[in-house]
Amino acid sequence: MLLFSRNLDKLFFRTLEKQLALTYATSTEPQREEEFRVLNLKHVKGQVAPRRPLKKIVPPPPRTQQMAENQDWGNVWPGPRSFHPATVPLPVRQGYVEKGVSPGKFGNAELMKIPNFLHLTPPVIKRQCEALKKFCTPWPKSLDSEEKCERHFPVEVSSSDYCHSSPTIRDPLARIVSVKVKLEALKLDARARDKFLRLVGDRYDEESDTVTIVADRCPLKKQNYDYAMYLITAVYHESWNVEPWEELKSEADMEYYIWENNASKVNVEKIFGKEAKDIPQIEVYSSAVDKYMNEGESDHTVEQYGQAVRKILNLPSLGA
Known part of the structure; x- marks a missing residue:
């Protein structure tokens, strides 16, 4: 039993020495570092990459x-937009070529430059008008002629709106407002x-008896309208204003x-022996004298004056 125990101890120590010797040899051996991959430029051209199979893309029909x-x-083209050839079922053409017809709608940049009104078709306009009717009032039945409209609404306001392709929707000409008033x-x-x-x-236009005020100095249309109405109001009140020096004017100071x-x-009243309002053809005579x-003296004014004198004196005209 004692001999077996000694042999076991010897085997244990020998195994331990072998393990220590192996561990020491491993720790003292220099470690190999990983080498960099070599860049080979000689045989790159000869290498052919495998081609991928091409997939044929079939575009959908227009x-x-x-x-x-x-x-x-109205559902296809609900509002203003750029021209789209695959959406418009019309053979539209735009452009110029020296020989042949104008280019078609596909791949045509000219059709995309200009604004279009394809959304304003008659059915769509009718639908929009029907939608706006609830916000409108019926036209007054008494205003059945242009004369009545001018008499009850003597102020006429005119302005313009512009639709174009631009970075801004505000056109400089849209701010101009024209106001016309019957004198x-x-x-x-x-x-x-x-x-x-x-x-x-x-x-002032004498033929139509209309005063026209055009305002364009303000940046907005509403501001120019207010400014034009202010000018008409200021001139109207200034016309009724009488300065003290105006009362001192004599007949020689009159402008006309x-x-x-x-x-x-x-002199006419002395000749006829009665007031001017009772003399026949006195209005024609007074107007011709004025x-x-x-x-000034001209062929027209002299001829009118001569005819008015013959009428007021009851003399035959020269052509009779």
Whole structure:
């Protein structure tokens, strides 16, 4: 038993020595570092990469070939947008070539440059008008003629809106506002009317008896409208304003000739022996004298004056 125990101890120590010797040899051996991969440029050109199989992409047919004839165009093109050839079922052409017809709609940049109104078809316009009717009031039955409209609404406001392809929707010309007013509707007397016409200058049209004010100095349309109405209001009140020096004006200081305030009226009343309002054809005569004195001597004014004198004296005309 004692001999077996000694042999076991010897075997244990020998095994332990072998393990220690192996551990020491492993720890003292230099470690090999991993080497970098070698870049080989010689045989790269010869290498051929495997080709991937090409997938043939079949484009779907245009939308125009799938549209129904009774479709609702308002749903296809609901609002303003750029031209799309696959959506418009029309053979649209745009452009110029020296020989042949104009280019078609596919791949045509000219059709994309200009704005279009394809969304404003008659059915869509009718639908929009029906939707807007609930916000409108019926037209007054009494305004059945242009004369009545001008009499009850003497102010006419004109402006313009523009639709174009631009980074901004605000066109510089859209701010311009034109306001027209019938001078007869202002109810001015002779003195106020004369002062009003002198203030507005060449903005008054004698044939249509209309004063036109054009405002464009403000950036917005609403501001120009307010400014134009302010100008008309200011000129109207200034026309009724009487300065102290205006009361001192005599007949020699008048800017134009007035038949009722001159000696011609007195002489006519002496000749006929009655007041001017009771003399036949006195209005024609007074009007001819006013034009002759204010507009100057011309063939037209002299001829009118001669005819008026013959009428008031009951003489036959020259052509009779």
